[in-house]
Amino acid sequence: MVRETKFYDLLDVPPTASEADLKKAYRKKALRLHPDKGGDPDQFKEVTHAYEVLNDPDKRALYDARGEAGLSESGGMGGMDPQDLFSQLFGGGGGGFGGSPFGGGGQQRQRKTKDLVHRVHVTLEDLYKGKTTKLALTRNIICTKCSGKGGKDGAVRKCPTCSGRGIKITMRQMGPMIQQIQSPCDECSGNGEIINAKDRCTQCKGKKVIPDKKFLEVHIDKGMKGGQTIQFRGESDQSPSAEAGDVIIVIEEKPHERFRRQENDLIIDVEIDLLTALAGGEFPVRHLDERALIVKVHPGEVTKHGDLKVIHGQGMPSQRHHEPGDLYVRLSIKFPENIDPSVYPLLEKALPPRRPMEKFPANIVLDEVSMDDAEQSGGGPGHSHDDAMDEDAEEPRVQCANQ
Ligand SMILES: [Zn+2]
Numbered sequence: 001m002v003r004e005t006k007f008y009d010l011l012d013v014p015p016t017a018s019e020a021d022l023k024k025a026y027r028k029k030a031l032r033l034h035p036d037k038g039g040d041p042d043q044f045k046e047v048t049h050a051y052e053v054l055n056d057p058d059k060r061a062l063y064d065a066r067g068e069a070g071l072s073e074s075g076g077m078g079g080m081d082p083q084d085l086f087s088q089l090f091g092g093g094g095g096g097f098g099g100s101p102f103g104g105g106g107q108q109r110q111r112k113t114k115d116l117v118h119r120v121h122v123t124l125e126d127l128y129k130g131k132t133t134k135l136a137l138t139r140n141i142i143c144t145k146c147s148g149k150g151g152k153d154g155a156v157r158k159c160p161t162c163s164g165r166g167i168k169i170t171m172r173q174m175g176p177m178i179q180q181i182q183s184p185c186d187e188c189s190g191n192g193e194i195i196n197a198k199d200r201c202t203q204c205k206g207k208k209v210i211p212d213k214k215f216l217e218v219h220i221d222k223g224m225k226g227g228q229t230i231q232f233r234g235e236s237d238q239s240p241s242a243e244a245g246d247v248i249i250v251i252e253e254k255p256h257e258r259f260r261r262q263e264n265d266l267i268i269d270v271e272i273d274l275l276t277a278l279a280g281g282e283f284p285v286r287h288l289d290e291r292a293l294i295v296k297v298h299p300g301e302v303t304k305h306g307d308l309k310v311i312h313g314q315g316m317p318s319q320r321h322h323e324p325g326d327l328y329v330r331l332s333i334k335f336p337e338n339i340d341p342s343v344y345p346l347l348e349k350a351l352p353p354r355r356p357m358e359k360f361p362a363n364i365v366l367d368e369v370s371m372d373d374a375e376q377s378g379g380g381p382g383h384s385h386d387d388a389m390d391e392d393a394e395e396p397r398v399q400c401a402n403q
């Protein structure tokens, strides 16, 4: 289920699109809209932003659940320069796409570690009553022994091979062209720094961070809805070189066996017996907390099959003012299997008389017939009934009759 389709629409893909579909669609659109090709920079940015979100499984999950609003609430979206993403994907920079006439804005973005998105499945009971639940979370924290330095003071040196840049550039001759190839520095594995094995921090082995388990208290407020998020700022992985991202809890509402929810209203199907429908009575509704509602059916009004009634104030609490929604009851009526013929006179006395027979013109032939039970399973009008055919092929069927 997807709340908004705007980003999918921008890329002309359905919400079910795979990663490969997205990439293909983005490439097609971006090539057409690229400002260097005379496209509209704003449109290009929009399409790029849509792709940037949908291409990240966490962000996509958040967008599907909460729409664009969910993304901005979770923060950390930082404006990635569309040119950056485009070059990253399709190896721009060289050739016709050099020198971007736009962008500039997002250059000094703050580095943050990845947000951790976690879905929790919550019962309707817990959303009704509210609940506090503990969530165990394992994430990296700055090594407590070396305070994130990776080794003893002064043990960390700039990698001499790459001068701390972390990359190695090699030249390759390709016909008349010389191609520059960038790859991570072998010496420092792209870190740009080196720690001698003997000076490495024994706790983190020079990695500067260690895995750590933490319990988060997740408060599920009364009346929360599926798709809502709870955010723990800065509780994602720590890193000596970046700000910690956030842990984002996405609420998912488990389907309930009796109630359906529509915003703050609840809907339940209840079957009552014919006598209660005609002469009044009562029925219970087990609620989502430790209560059962005893619902009166007032004598004097006749309940019909399919009637929709409302019990005010018995829906879900609203999160803001704790003003509850309503409980809708869809009534169906259980008819008795049979009735003793000796009480027919009583029924005839109690119920409105039988509808009088319609009068037909004299040229209409009256043909008396009786009804049989139609097949319950697999049958019904319009269905073929191949295996039933040989059982009683003599008997005419509902769907075969022409008049
Ligand atoms: Zn350490």
Ligand SMILES: [Zn+2]
Residues within 6 Å of the ligand: 159, 160, 161, 162, 163, 164, 165, 166, 167, 185, 186, 187, 188, 189, 190, 191, 192, 193
């Ligand atoms: Zn190096």
